[in-house]
Amino acid sequence: MDGQTETSRAETEDGGTRRRLPPEERRQQILDEAVRFFAEVGLDGNTRDLARRLGVTQSLLFKYFATKDDLIEAVYERVYLGRLSPDWPDRLTDRSVPLRARLLAFYNEYSALIFQREWMRIFMFSGLAGAALNHRYLKHLGDVILRPLLAETEALATPGAQPTMEDIWNLHGGIVYIGIRQHIYRMPPPDDPDEAIARAIDRYLAFCGIGPED
Secondary structure, three states: OOOOOOOOEEEOOOOOEEEOOOHHHHHHHHHHHHHHHHHHHOOOOOHHHHHHHHOOOHHHHHHHOOOHHHHHHHHHHHHOHHHOOOOHHHHHOOOOOOHHHHHHHHHHHHHHHHOOHHHHHHHHHHHHOOOHHHHHHHHHHHHHHHHHHHHHHHHHOOOOOOOOHHHHHHHHHHHHHHHHHHHOOOOOOOOOHHHHHHHHHHHHHHHHOOOOOO
């Protein structure tokens, strides 16, 4: 029988055996559990405990991720960069669509992806630990999403009401806080998060002197 089939066996943490998974499936299993693990215990969690949860040896874990840093990098790719849709920049700068409609579409989609326990908790743990993940993600978000968005609002804003990057970050941060309330502070979210997002967008556009059809 092929040594890579589901019936073949692999060493476990306690010296027993478990079925050997195909390499890509095993890697995904480790990564899925790593996301849950770091969301629960923080980035200081050690790989021995993670291996124990998986029921495998630490050496098997390091077969797929050579170092803990490599594993955290894979978690970052999965949880953060992997949730950024490549077509968002084009859709946000499509001036054939009113700016309010573009913002609503983006933030409704974005919030659905990030208002999740793993995203929020890993992001908070990373910030508290001073890890580079937050800085990289926020720089990427600023370059790819928020700076183009600023250019769009600058083009439509009335004279004397020109927005700044600080205003854009305030809009973005206020929307993200809806998820922080739920998953970090364990407070009830708004009854209708989409409505709360719409109000935040309308306040921002009113500040810029931009109408709903502009």
